[in-house]
Amino acid sequence: MTTTPSPRTASRADGAPSALRESAARLDADDALAHLRDRFLLPEGVVHLDGNSLGPLPAAVPPALTDAVTRQWGTDLIGSWNTNGWWEAPLRVGDAVGALIGAAPGQTVAGDSTSVQLYTALSAAAALRPDRPLLVTDPGHFPTDRYLADAVAGQRGLQVRRVPPHDLAAFLGAEGHRVAVVSYSPVDFRTGELYDMEALTRAAHDAGALVLWDLCHAAGALPLRVDDLGVDLAVGCGYKFLSGGPGAPAYLYAARRHHAALETPLTGWNGHADPFGLSRDYTPAPGISRARIGTPPVLSLLALEAALTAFDGVDLTRVRAKSLSLTSFFLRCADELLTPLGFTPVTPADPDRRASQVALSHPHAHGLVRALAERGVLADMRAPDLLRFGVNALYTSHRDVLTAAAHLRDIAREGAYDPTPPAAGTVT
Amino acid sequence: MTTTPSPRTASRADGAPSALRESAARLDADDALAHLRDRFLLPEGVVHLDGNSLGPLPAAVPPALTDAVTRQWGTDLIGSWNTNGWWEAPLRVGDAVGALIGAAPGQTVAGDSTSVQLYTALSAAAALRPDRPLLVTDPGHFPTDRYLADAVAGQRGLQVRRVPPHDLAAFLGAEGHRVAVVSYSPVDFRTGELYDMEALTRAAHDAGALVLWDLCHAAGALPLRVDDLGVDLAVGCGYKFLSGGPGAPAYLYAARRHHAALETPLTGWNGHADPFGLSRDYTPAPGISRARIGTPPVLSLLALEAALTAFDGVDLTRVRAKSLSLTSFFLRCADELLTPLGFTPVTPADPDRRASQVALSHPHAHGLVRALAERGVLADMRAPDLLRFGVNALYTSHRDVLTAAAHLRDIAREGAYDPTPPAAGTVT
Numbered sequence: 060m061t062t063t064p065s066p067r068t069a070s071r072a073d074g075a076p077s078a079l080r081e082s083a084a085r086l087d088a089d090d091a092l093a094h095l096r097d098r099f100l101l102p103e104g105v106v107h108l109d110g111n112s113l114g115p116l117p118a119a120v121p122p123a124l125t126d127a128v129t130r131q132w133g134t135d136l137i138g139s140w141n142t143n144g145w146w147e148a149p150l151r152v153g154d155a156v157g158a159l160i161g162a163a164p165g166q167t168v169a170g171d172s173t174s175v176q177l178y179t180a181l182s183a184a185a186a187l188r189p190d191r192p193l194l195v196t197d198p199g200h201f202p203t204d205r206y207l208a209d210a211v212a213g214q215r216g217l218q219v220r221r222v223p224p225h226d227l228a229a230f231l232g233a234e235g236h237r238v239a240v241v242s243y244s245p246v247d248f249r250t251g252e253l254y255d256m257e258a259l260t261r262a263a264h265d266a267g268a269l270v271l272w273d274l275c276h277a278a279g280a281l282p283l284r285v286d287d288l289g290v291d292l293a294v295g296c297g298y299k300f301l302s303g304g305p306g307a308p309a310y311l312y313a314a315r316r317h318h319a320a321l322e323t324p325l326t327g328w329n330g331h332a333d334p335f336g337l338s339r340d341y342t343p344a345p346g347i348s349r350a351r352i353g354t355p356p357v358l359s360l361l362a363l364e365a366a367l368t369a370f371d372g373v374d375l376t377r378v379r380a381k382s383l384s385l386t387s388f389f390l391r392c393a394d395e396l397l398t399p400l401g402f403t404p405v406t407p408a409d410p411d412r413r414a415s416q417v418a419l420s421h422p423h424a425h426g427l428v429r430a431l432a433e434r435g436v437l438a439d440m441r442a443p444d445l446l447r448f449g450v451n452a453l454y455t456s457h458r459d460v461l462t463a464a465a466h467l468r469d470i471a472r473e474g475a476y477d478p479t480p481p482a483a484g485t486v487t
Numbered sequence: 488m489t490t491t492p493s494p495r496t497a498s499r500a501d502g503a504p505s506a507l508r509e510s511a512a513r514l515d516a517d518d519a520l521a522h523l524r525d526r527f528l529l530p531e532g533v534v535h536l537d538g539n540s541l542g543p544l545p546a547a548v549p550p551a552l553t554d555a556v557t558r559q560w561g562t563d564l565i566g567s568w569n570t571n572g573w574w575e576a577p578l579r580v581g582d583a584v585g586a587l588i589g590a591a592p593g594q595t596v597a598g599d600s601t602s603v604q605l606y607t608a609l610s611a612a613a614a615l616r617p618d619r620p621l622l623v624t625d626p627g628h629f630p631t632d633r634y635l636a637d638a639v640a641g642q643r644g645l646q647v648r649r650v651p652p653h654d655l656a657a658f659l660g661a662e663g664h665r666v667a668v669v670s671y672s673p674v675d676f677r678t679g680e681l682y683d684m685e686a687l688t689r690a691a692h693d694a695g696a697l698v699l700w701d702l703c704h705a706a707g708a709l710p711l712r713v714d715d716l717g718v719d720l721a722v723g724c725g726y727k728f729l730s731g732g733p734g735a736p737a738y739l740y741a742a743r744r745h746h747a748a749l750e751t752p753l754t755g756w757n758g759h760a761d762p763f764g765l766s767r768d769y770t771p772a773p774g775i776s777r778a779r780i781g782t783p784p785v786l787s788l789l790a791l792e793a794a795l796t797a798f799d800g801v802d803l804t805r806v807r808a809k810s811l812s813l814t815s816f817f818l819r820c821a822d823e824l825l826t827p828l829g830f831t832p833v834t835p836a837d838p839d840r841r842a843s844q845v846a847l848s849h850p851h852a853h854g855l856v857r858a859l860a861e862r863g864v865l866a867d868m869r870a871p872d873l874l875r876f877g878v879n880a881l882y883t884s885h886r887d888v889l890t891a892a893a894h895l896r897d898i899a900r901e902g903a904y905d906p907t908p909p910a911a912g913t914v915t
Contacts, residue, residue, distance in 0.1 A: 100561050109565050112782065116561035121553075124786070128552055132732060133528050133544035137537050137865060145733055172781025174755030175603055198767075203756035203781060206769035210754045214642065298782070304560055305573055305785035326638045327602030328631035335909075337870055339626075341634035353600025353631065354540065354726070356787035357733035358552070437565060442765055481763075 075465040079392060083457040086388060092381050096454045098369040099302070104435045106459045108448040111439040114302030114366075115454065123365030127358055148360050149308075149329075149351055155367045156301070156310045159375065160274060160293065161284035166312055168347050169297070169363065170355035173275060173309040174203045176294040179323050179350060180311055181211040181242060184269045184292055186322040188239035191268070195220045195230070195241045201248050204273055208242055224254045228262050235266025240291075245283075246276035249441050251386075251406040251416040253281075260288045275299055280382055280415035280451070282375040285312055292317070300415065300451055303363030311350050318346050327352035369453055381452035382415045388457050389417040389448060392464035400471040405445065416449040423478045427467065430476035436463045443480070503893040507820060511885040514816060520809050524882045526797040527730070532863045534887045536876040539867040542730030542794075543882065551793030555786055576788050577736075577757075577779055583795045584729070584738045587803065588702055588721065589712035594740055596775050597725070597791065598783035601703060601737040602631050604722040607751050607778060608739055609639040609670060612697045612720055614750040616667035619696070623648045623658070623669045629676050632701055636670055652682045656690050663694025668719075673711075674704035677869050679814075679834040679844035681709075688716045703727055708810055708843035708879070710803040713740055720745070728843065728879055731791030739778050746774050755780035797881055809880035810843045816885050817845040817876060820892035828899040833873065844877040851906045855895065858904035864891045871908075 087093060100116045101107060107115050131139045140146045149170045157167035171179075185194070196208040198221035205221075212219045217239065222230045224243055231238065241263040245256045256272065263270040269291040277283060279300030285293050291314055297307030313321055323343070328334050329351040332342040343349035386406065393404050402419040421427060421444060428440040438448050448463060470476050515521060528544045529535060535543050559571045568574045577598045585595035599607075613622065624636040626649035633649075640647045645667065650658045652671055659666065669691040673684045684700065691698040697719040705711060707728030713721050719742055725735030741749055751771070756762050757779040760770040771777035814834065821832050830847040849855060849872060856868040866876050876891060898904050 102562050102564070105564070107564065111565065112568065113560070113565045115564065116556065121556050121561075124552060124556055125549075128544065128549050128732075128790075132541070133549075134530050136530070136533070136535065136543065137539065137541045137867070138860070139733065140540065171599065171603065172755065172783065174753060174757070174781030175599065178753050201756075202759065202762075202765050205767065206754040206756060206759070209769060210752060214752060296782070304556075305567065306782040306788070308784060309781070324638060324642060325602060325606050326634040327600065328629075328634060329602070331630065331634070334630075335870065337630050339633065341637060353602030353737070354724070354734040355600065356736060356784035358790055359784035359787040360734070362556075362786055432566070439565070442763065 086457040106436045109437040117366040119365040169310045173296045176311040180292045182324040184240035191239035231266040238268040240269040242271040244273040246414040253414040281379040297363045303366045307363045378452040385450040396468040426476035514885040534864045537865040545794040547793040597738045601724045604739040608720040610752040612668035619667035659694040666696040668697040670699040672701040674842040681842040709807040725791045731794045735791040806880040813878040824896040854904040
């Protein structure tokens with residue numbers, strides 16, 4: 060989230076060195092995914108590099124929502140639960156997300172927030188490994204992941220161990236037999252470092268532990284293979300690379316082999332085996348339906364479903380290749396234009412260790428991101444000193460990247476920003 | 488939910504006895520709230536008496552959602568969290584609901600599903616009364632309330648006691664000192680019976696217990712006074728009498744006196760005292776903000792906010808008076824037209840004990856409700872044998888009521904319905 064209304068003043072890279080301009084032009088000319096940008100309604104004059112809490116508006120969303128509101132709700136009314144597929148939407152949209160994370164149908168459900176899905180997944184994991192007292196999470200994990208790990212551990216008598224992914228193997232060597240679940244993200248949300256999901260998953264399994272992946276910063280940006288890797292549980296949001304809109308419903312994946320024993324803490328009626336039978340006791344539905352909770356926010360869910368059509372026919376290996384091309388080019392621009400001005404790239408130069416964002420540290424990150432926004436370049440920042448630039452291969456161009464770097468250089472060189480840190484409580 | 492697409496074939500009461508027709512016309516002519524019907528986009532030829540999982544489309548919703556999607560999301564992009572008030576929306580919409588349930592501002596938050604809010608409220612109540620082992624709920628409570636009472640009790644070592652509201656005083660006389668929380672709805676969702684919230688709240692408090700009200704079937708239909716009655720906690724959905732749309736976000740009310748000690752199980756980052764500080768540990772926000780969990784489904788939340796404007800300037804005591812006039816008239820129609828055909832009203836005749844619906848029992852409820860829908864009369868059913876007709880004083884007329892009763896008489900008299908019970912798993 061940024062603190063500034065988005066303006067529309069500039070998105071040109073005219074002031075950049077000609078070698079970079081020519082590289083951007085050549086890379087964009089060779090971009091086989093360039094046409095996908097038309098699937099998004101990007102405002103004129105905006106460079107959208109905010110991979111945080113909102114992607115741009117996919118072109119498929121406005122007509123889908125108009126239909127959902129005026130025809131489905133307004134005209135078909137309550138019959139829409141059946142005739143327009145509202146009741147099945149969490150499973151249908153779940154499968155659409157599943158296709159992007161390497162999950163065969165019937166293992167992913169969409170609805171609720173990432174926090175609720177995380178709580179469900181952490182609780183279910185603890186219940187699947189009742190004799191193991193440790194819950195391993197990343198000290199650098201996104202706050203809500205850490206808070207909910209603490210909450211679930213406290214409620215279930217587990218202990219939390221904060222182990223950086225790079226130290227997991229050593230930790231498991233000593234304590235692995237006591238670990239119930241390893242709860243990680245494949246991406247460090249600040250630095251953009253990409254961890255080795257396959258190796259970490261195997262290490263957890265070798266220790267007899269389950270693995271729970273938070274895919275918020277990965278789904279839609281690179282190929283994921285939750286089924287192939289034998290992942291146990293995964294969650295993720297709908298609003299970053301999936302562009303599902305503000306607060307788009309999240310999703311939960313549970314591998315089919317766990318369904319029969321999957322105990323969810325929030326036994327809402329939508330997850331009942333016979334939801335309309337009004338039976339006295341809770342009997343979980345077979346399959347992933349048992350991870351449903353209450354009635355989902357259908358309008359937001361249908362917006363997400365429409366947004367996901369931006370991936371129709373798109374090969375995620377190509378998305379990954381373009382994403383790496385974009386971040387590599389960003390790092391080159393940063394090297395030439397920004398490091399001389401006090402910016403330090405913290406995203407790994409090794410492409411195998413780089414997700415779909417570039418983070419630069421600078422002591423005035425907040426003011427710089429605001430100044431960028433005033434010029435139409437939307438990035439975001441993470442306290443205290445990180446500027447984050449998310450690239451989305453579906454709509455970001457190399458020219459966008461150069462534009463952002465050139466504006467940032469100009470702003471820093473001219474001191475054209477407010478160095479005051481944000482007030483406490485400001486939405487950043 | 489109904490099993491049939493809504494059709495538009497008929498909504499006329501021509502075949503009804505003239506005395507009833509004249510009564511309906513007179514009552515409608517005297518209806519000071521009749522103009523409020525224009526705040527809803529009711530399709531031609533439909534009588535909407537389904538107070539279940541979806542109200543009709545409020546006229547304010549389509550333009551509000553178009554603005555939210557095209558301007559706020561599409562153009563203002565991520566800055567909308569600040570400039571368009573997305574971040575504050577759960578509190579702002581919470582206060583708008585609060586105004587309808589008698590809650591002063593700053594005690595109600597909107598977001599998540601009713602099931603999630605119930606889980607939070609039940610867990611918080613248990614934590615506020617840690618030395619008391621009993622959780623009292625209504626054996627006739629809506630399924631999700633029962634399932635979640637069982638879940639929370641199991642997770643926190645409480646025992647559930649299922650006590651009908653009419654038996655609460657006697658139960659508390661014997662066991663009151665052991666009761667942590669009484670979790671009730673003021674309305675029996677099947678029969679439409681209205682319980683005495685004031686007396687039940689006082690009884691719980693006299694025993695030192697907390698009271699948690701599920702207001703799903705009451706909010707927006709009658710004046711509620713949660714602050715005045717000293718209610719501790721309340722939850723409710725946004726999609727019945729509030730007409731907030733399919734799966735509209737639910738709400739949670741916690742009396743201000745409990746805020747400082749309110750422990751929520753789902754410690755998502757939106758409820759943190761400094762959500763953007765990314766601090767290591769969870770510190771709950773002051774006030775009702777601590778009941779926020781994850782990022783809310785903003786589009787669905789803004790649809791609910793727009794829907795609530797249908798109550799602007801509306802006096803809920805007048806809504807209640809008209810609702811009683813409608814249900815009284817429905818019972819009169821039922822008495823004259825339907826009881827001779829095997830229908831039995833199960834809604835109390837005493838207006839003080841009647842909420843805003845009329846329920847009739849009939850062994851072929853499912854087929855009859857389907858046949859009504861085919862004629863444009865939308866009701867719903869509850870297994871095995873109840874037809875439910877919800878009236879909403881904001882848009883229901885006495886003529887609507889008579890139309891429904893007359894069609895139902897015709898269908899029953901002609902046997903023009905399928906007596907086969909619904910298949911298991913059918914969305915009813």
